[in-house]
Amino acid sequence: MRVISRKNDRGVEVYDTDLELVRTFAVPPRSTFREPGSEGHAVPASRDRLFYATDTAVLKVDPEGREEWRFELGARGPKCGVSYTDVALSADDAVLWVYAPNAMADRGRDDEWIALDAATGELRARYELPTAGHGGDHVALRDGRMLLEVGEGQDGIQIYLAGPDTAPHDYGWGDRSLHGVSPDETRFVTVGHDSDDLIVHAFPGGEPLFTVTLPDFGFPDDEDDIFLEWSPGFLDDDTVIAVVFGVDEEEDTDWWRHFRVDAHTGEVLGELEITTIDQYDLDVLGDGTYVITDTDGTLRRM
Structure with missing residues (x-):
């Protein structure tokens, strides 16, 4: 590791x-x-x-x-x-x-x-x-x-x-942002520069294997204040973690949610029920675990 x-x-x-x-x-x-x-x-x-x-x-x-x-x-x-x-x-x-x-x-x-x-x-x-x-x-x-x-x-x-x-x-x-390689090094994941899709590619060739967009997570794709964040990664060979970020205009606050995606099919498997200090504070390690930061600054491996 x-x-x-x-x-x-x-x-x-x-x-x-x-x-x-x-x-x-x-x-x-x-x-x-x-x-x-x-x-x-x-x-x-x-x-x-x-x-x-x-x-x-x-x-x-x-x-x-x-x-x-x-x-x-x-x-x-x-x-x-x-x-x-x-x-x-x-x-x-x-x-x-x-x-x-x-x-x-x-x-x-x-x-x-x-x-x-x-x-x-x-x-x-x-x-x-x-x-x-x-x-x-x-x-x-x-x-x-x-x-x-x-x-x-x-x-x-x-x-x-x-x-x-x-x-x-x-x-x-x-126009694509790189966000990690699968532990078996057969795939890698990118997010579009305009944050509207996530693609898992074959490695090393780069051929697209599947694309995931906001509607796959249950969000409309025509909202200017909701997008896929530049912070996904491979939790393990079978799972990609994706982050959806948005702005609550009424409350004037940001929100973000982490989702599990099947790394072979692109199926959204559900939400990862965690709280992080910001939308970037989740570091996947590839072995099924990840690191986040507590509000007191302490690192936690989950």
Whole structure:
């Protein structure tokens, strides 16, 4: 099971499988649009090292914060926009993948997807991407390959698949958000950029297997204030969790509900009766369990 960690004002907290705190790595404050700081991070299964990005570099540090290696990305330019570097480890922790939003960071070169030797920081591969992304999200695969979603704001979303020795495959949709791969790695799930449908695709080809829309959950498809949230995922091989989000205009409040969907047929199986602090606060682990946050900030595995 992947390592559970989270970044907060104390640094990056790392937990064991029982959600007991193992250690906290001190990192710079979060990067914002106006202030530089720390961005994406990754923790290996050993839980004794931290990889993280800043606005100018990617670093590996030990539990005391001592730097083991640094890979320079370059300074942001004067026309820098919203740009957030993401990092992720391969399934075997051997390769650190880096999405560098160079165009939005005004570094004078194209966006890059970079593979580094996790032990040494040595460059393994460097791929240019035809994107102008604000940020990226990775999904690691057992064979060492990686999926990457690049968010380009109102211009859409791009999804790529690559390995350290294989150039990126562009799925070419431009309007679908990636939300995880089934534990058996035969399917993956996306949500439309306009949040009106959820599709489960065959992996790796991307062929649509089925589509689920708001009426399948019992909601009209012509309501401007109800939509499928960008936060589904595979609870296990047989079940996708989907989130429907809406706005109660009379009460001026948001609401969200979690639903179970058959991952083979698309049948909506019913509501997952849980309460979360927001529509994104449910992290499925692929083994039938998930993590949510209590109102006091405590992580709970259910």
